[in-house]
Amino acid sequence: MRRRLLALLCVTGSLVSACGVLPGGHQRHTVTVWLMKDSASKDFLRRFTEDFERTHQDLRLDIRIQNWTGIVAKVRAALKDDAKDAPDVIEVGNTQVSQYVDDGQLADLTLESMRDWGKEHWLRGLAEPGKDGNKQYGVPWYAANRVVIYRKDLFAQAGITTPPQTRDEWLADTRKLDSGGNQGIYLAGQDWYTLSGFIWDEGGELAVQKDYQWRGALDTPAALRGMDFYRRLQALGEGPVDADEEHPPQAGVFAGGKVAQIIAVPGLAQSVVQQNPGLKDKLGFFPVPGKSAARPGTVFTGGSDLVVPQNTDDQFAATAVIGALTGAKWDTELARTMNYVPNKTTLAGAVAGEEGVAAMAVGAAHGRATPNTPQWAAVEADNPIKGYMTEVLGGADPATEARRASHTITEALATDLG
Template identity: 60%
Template sequence: MRPPAPSRTRARSAAALVAAAALALTGLTACSSSSSSDDGAQAGPPPKLTVWIMRDSVSDGFLQRFKADYESTHAGTALDIQIQEWDGIGQKITSALASKDAPDVVEVGNTQVAQYAASGGVQDLSGKVGDLQGADWIPGLAEPGKIDGKQYGIPWYAANRVVIYHKDLFAQAGITTPPKTREEWLADTAKLNTGGNDGIYLTGQTWYALAGFIWDEGGDLAAKGSDGTWKGALDTPQAKAGMEFYQKLQALGSGPKDSDEAKPLQAEVFAKGKSAQVISTPGGAAAILKANPALKDKLGFFPIPGKTAAKPGAVFTGGSDLVIPESSKHQAAAYEVVKALAGEKWQTEMAKEMSYVPNRTSLAGVLSGNEGASAMAAGAVNGHATPNSPNWAAVEANNPIKQYMTQVLTGADPQSAGKTATESITKALNSTS
């Protein structure tokens, strides 16, 4: 799934402040390697690797520099980097994985890895995790590429939400330091919710934020049982506690209870200057400034607060992974491309150019000069993924989580609403159609 952005669930951000994070996982199984062509032993012309990259994931300049550097340092290998459109990409990748002439490296949405892995057309890269220094990966970025204990995906970059705040409104309320805990956050937001201002603009269906609060309580949206079946988890005490906090926070503003952050666009609401805070990717600042350039230099960023000051709040990590199709004719060479893109040099280059969070915790310092990206990097250490099921897309299609949230916020019994949502999630995740 693409990183959350103001204009689409997993979309690019509109500006240089966009922040996201990168990540990688890898490994060729002995079986996969033996069934593919041995690049080193091939005679004739050097291999030409086809690499599918999604539009706007990275800049043209970045791709040009990577291609030139890679080809100069890997004599005998040429890269054919092809830009793909997000619209319709699911069917295109599914067809490619089933073919005998698939690309060698493919960028996919991170929540789609389970679906593609289930098809049997993606290589198990578990054996290469150590080679890629996987122990240093940001946990929330690594999770989506790991299915049933096997590493298929290389979450290449990702984004998570932070709090964007109006510095002038904070100063007027006498708040000099952003909150570090949930209780401080509620207290500060109450102070900001005066004089015709909203303490926070938070809609009733910002479900990624709710997921973070549930994770903080030790819960989840769904869990996989020992028998391999999935069960929704919105009827648990942990989900109830997360929703109770969401309800308290949402009440300190005038956001609609029956819609999400796209209806109306929350960046345009915030741009009116009366909202003190909004939960968004850092890239949301670009959309705010586009709507109201007068807010330039008045926007600040901080990680979503956690239950204690020792750890930021949990956040959903969305983004893209790199996978190697089983039918790639150059699997060993394809892995080398993945290794380069996931390595320190190009992770650092990408972080600086795109304001993305690097995939390794040890590289977070490269964003020290970018306030929005730094806040996101700080929050990324507590990143999480949606349930790793091939059917998760079916849950999002009708999204009973949103329905549950609106019901609770408008007075429904949380336990009853949670039970209904849990049943819907369970049915979707266990569907075989």
């Protein structure tokens, strides 16, 4: 917390004023909060700030919006002991937390998480990346994950009256849809986030840690089963085997009118309708099916955690901000406002009224994140999983290619990031 004397001129580019004095001459202390661009609307932040400052009359919020581009270097600089005008609370991507934990410059929030914040109900895909051993450094804020976006009219034409609830049903329905000039599903060959969910469903992992060393694990029987399911599903459409879902953007392909399903975050439906207004009211959503109807498929969970730098002047005030932002009142309000999944499984009902977000919340309850090591960034820098997928979908031996990719992952996880 950056205490500012009343005599100083308070100048800030934040959304709210960072200066204030309580009645009777007592100074309000300022809590500087870094949030990422587009994570929350200006109206949400205004309402939150007014409520927080009304209920914490000794504190002022200075909310500063950051861009994702270059944020890792900027956060690392802010975490240094001699950082000037550093933040007290920082929003970080859930899979980024381990990079800052590895630097040893985040405050341990384990006690507050257990005592005050209900960590037993947190989404696994947000909570696990925020941990290091038994210590909690990142506090889940909001989540988003993939669902199946489908054409209700094409399903009806194929005689499919309800969305599939199991993988077997999904394959059978997609075969019916893959006819008459329509693609049953458009699934790019290098959509490794979707593959990850299928691998996790089979009990496999992208990488495992043993004796303090991380190793690639695509060559295990479970991981190979996940890849085999991906291969069978991907074959029921015309997705390119040598490209990911952004090349070309799958929203544009879906908008072309000849695709029955894609796997994406629900918000992509807006782009589809913008490109093809004729699809308005024809799009539906369902969770990625699992192996049985009792459990939806596992999905990769994206989203954000909130952290507190060790170099804050007042950790108590910083945790007050986190407690308010991630508490039931404002976390559900954020989810409703921005079409996110709330941070707890117990809050999923807050978004039940919106079909796409409700489907996303079902999947988020079984969400996962990438391996919890800062070196995973080195894997994604030149992602061998994509190349592995292309080779298998092109007809190469899966076991051979999986061993090769796993070896490359192991080497990347041994990289010293400095």
